[in-house]
Amino acid sequence: MKPEYKIISDLIEKDAKVLDVGCDDGTLMEFLKTNKNANIRGIEISKEKVQICIAKGLTVIEGNAEFDLKQFPNDSFEYVVLGQTLQAFINPEIVIKELLRVGNKAIVTIPNFGHWKVRLNLLFKGTMPITKSLPHDWYNTPNIHMCTIKDFVRFSKIINFKIFKSLALINENVSDINNSNLIFKNLFGELGIFLIEK
Amino acid sequence: MNIKQNIKTLIVEKPLKLDCGQTINNFPLAYETYGSLNNEKDNAILVFHALTGDQFVTGTNPVTKKDGWWSYAVGSGKSIDTDKYFVICANVIGGCMGSFGPSHENPKTKKIYGTDFPVITINDMVNAQINLLDFFGIKKLFSVVGGSMGGMQVLQFISNYPDKAKTAIPIACTSSHSAQNIAFNELGRQAIAADHNWSDGDYNSKNIVPDKGLAVARMAAHITYLSKKGLQEKFGRKLQERDDLKFGFDADFQIESYLRYQGSVFVDRFDANSYLYITRAMDYFDLVKQFDGNLSNAFKNTKAKFFIISFTSDWLYPTQENKDIVIALNAVGANVGFVEIESDKGHDSFLLNVPDFLKALKNFLDKSYAEKNS
Numbered sequence: 424m425k426p427e428y429k430i431i432s433d434l435i436e437k438d439a440k441v442l443d444v445g446c447d448d449g450t451l452m453e454f455l456k457t458n459k460n461a462n463i464r465g466i467e468i469s470k471e472k473v474q475i476c477i478a479k480g481l482t483v484i485e486g487n488a489e490f491d492l493k494q495f496p497n498d499s500f501e502y503v504v505l506g507q508t509l510q511a512f513i514n515p516e517i518v519i520k521e522l523l524r525v526g527n528k529a530i531v532t533i534p535n536f537g538h539w540k541v542r543l544n545l546l547f548k549g550t551m552p553i554t555k556s557l558p559h560d561w562y563n564t565p566n567i568h569m570c571t572i573k574d575f576v577r578f579s580k581i582i583n584f585k586i587f588k589s590l591a592l593i594n595e596n597v598s599d600i601n602n603s604n605l606i607f608k609n610l611f612g613e614l615g616i617f618l619i620e621k
Numbered sequence: 622m623n624i625k626q627n628i629k630t631l632i633v634e635k636p637l638k639l640d641c642g643q644t645i646n647n648f649p650l651a652y653e654t655y656g657s658l659n660n661e662k663d664n665a666i667l668v669f670h671a672l673t674g675d676q677f678v679t680g681t682n683p684v685t686k687k688d689g690w691w692s693y694a695v696g697s698g699k700s701i702d703t704d705k706y707f708v709i710c711a712n713v714i715g716g717c718m719g720s721f722g723p724s725h726e727n728p729k730t731k732k733i734y735g736t737d738f739p740v741i742t743i744n745d746m747v748n749a750q751i752n753l754l755d756f757f758g759i760k761k762l763f764s765v766v767g768g769s770m771g772g773m774q775v776l777q778f779i780s781n782y783p784d785k786a787k788t789a790i791p792i793a794c795t796s797s798h799s800a801q802n803i804a805f806n807e808l809g810r811q812a813i814a815a816d817h818n819w820s821d822g823d824y825n826s827k828n829i830v831p832d833k834g835l836a837v838a839r840m841a842a843h844i845t846y847l848s849k850k851g852l853q854e855k856f857g858r859k860l861q862e863r864d865d866l867k868f869g870f871d872a873d874f875q876i877e878s879y880l881r882y883q884g885s886v887f888v889d890r891f892d893a894n895s896y897l898y899i900t901r902a903m904d905y906f907d908l909v910k911q912f913d914g915n916l917s918n919a920f921k922n923t924k925a926k927f928f929i930i931s932f933t934s935d936w937l938y939p940t941q942e943n944k945d946i947v948i949a950l951n952a953v954g955a956n957v958g959f960v961e962i963e964s965d966k967g968h969d970s971f972l973l974n975v976p977d978f979l980k981a982l983k984n985f986l987d988k989s990y991a992e993k994n995s
Contacts, residue, residue: 470961477985479988482926483960484957
């Protein structure tokens with residue numbers, strides 16, 4: 424289980440109605456079902472992953488989040504979770520707006536491209552960084568819109584959504600991000616976790 | 622054909638008002654069951670058959686002596702596990718395997734109904750079958766399941782009886798028949814009508830059958846159940862028991878021979894007038910129109926958990942039409958899962974050995990059943 428699942432779970436109230444966008448093999452869904460008694464649905468693009476979810480008794484719709492969120496009416500869910508996939512969309516702006524239309528709140532996690540290892544990798548090697556959380560070569564990566572924690576904070580101002588809570592994950596420890604420590608967290612945070620609202 | 626002795630029949634006494642305006646009562650509904658109903662009576666699954674199916678879902682069909690139409694999916698240890706669930710399936714009204722249909726005698730005229738039989742709809746079929754619940758003392762079914770026209774019945778069932786099933790699995794179906802669907806059905810009906818033996822539906826009194834017309838109808842329909850890729854891989858341009866073309870109109874190609882065979886075996890087991898009536902029922906099916914253009918309203922009162930399944934190569938009821946049902950369900954916040962199964966076997970995929978499909982069906986049912994008991 425990914426370390427951020429516990430953190431995501433802590434952000435969600437008991438019995439909440441939740442949509443996990445890009446729910447993968449349903450691990451987070453199961454976790455939220457058990458720990459928060461969440462009324463949880465998932466949407467997943469891979470047929471194999473959908474099958475795994477069905478085998479776990481989870482309610483999952485095979486679909487592409489970029490196009491298939493349209494089918495949900497406004498405010499269908501209390502929370503919509505988007506785990507480490509924002510960077511893979513053709514149009515992250517539309518996706519964020521859709522998340523906040525479908526859900527009252529959204530929880531978005533992003534692998535931080537501003538992490539020092541990524542920066543050093545590019546500085547010294549002069550090639551596109553390959554790390555544990557970003558294992559692909561530049562030519563076959565699904566991650567076409569990488570951003571940093573700082574970029575995401577700026578993005579919130581540009582497309583006008585509120586960041587309710589921002590957390591950084593460093594060596595499996597979670598800490599708050601605020602204006603005064605943003606530069607530091609942007610350098611050391613492996614993952615940014617944001618609770619956002621319209 | 623003395624088939625009666627192998628057919629279980631419920632005589633439905635309660636009057637049923639059909640969509641066409643006529644009311645029927647004391648009509649026969651032929652059914653079959655598999656597995657056993659538990660003490661809580663909460664393990665029953667009502668399976669709806671497709672156009673040319675019947676109540677003999679699995680095992681050996683006692684009339685045709687062939688495997689039941691859903692033998693891959695239903696049986697001991699299979700997706701719809703008869704060791705665990707009590708499976709009920711009824712022959713639709715309008716059909717020809719014992720249920721009230723056009724080959725029955727009209728008590729008023731003492732003649733076979735033929736085309737005097739009332740036009741029935743998917744709604745009528747479902748309203749006839751609901752009587753089986755009372756008959757077995759079942760308050761709520763564990764599931765309603767069906768592919769193709771069976772899927773349409775699943776949708777109609779939930780819409781009519783929102784609290785009578787815990788789960789619903791419409792497979793490879795649609796919420797309303799498209800122009801293309803109607804066109805293919807019309808082709809079949811016209812093939813039957815063009816057979817001189819059909820005699821405006823009165824062939825029974827003359828002791829003849831419009832077998833040529835019915836066979837052509839079946840051949841045309843059969844093509845729509847398969848995919849281009851599937852046909853190409855299975856038959857290609859292979860010749861039938863000959864080394865070269867014969868420059869004539871015999872079946873030179875294997876695909877021709879195959880279709881002719883499919884047509885010829887079909888006429889032995891199916892009634893031409895039933896074919897007209899059932900295809901008509903499918904064409905009239907439009908759940909969207911029934912709810913004034915908003916399919917979601919068909920499902921707004923149900924708590925049933927849905928699982929919708931489509932197949933990549935099904936061009937008769939393509940994925941998008943199945944997805945439209947998912948969208949309508951999501952619009953009313955229904956509990957709905959959906960998967961599109963990769964298969965080259967076309968619309969017929971749901972009847973065949975398609976492991977991903979059979980696995981998904983089994984997992985959904987077994988997990989939902991376990992949830993119920995937890």
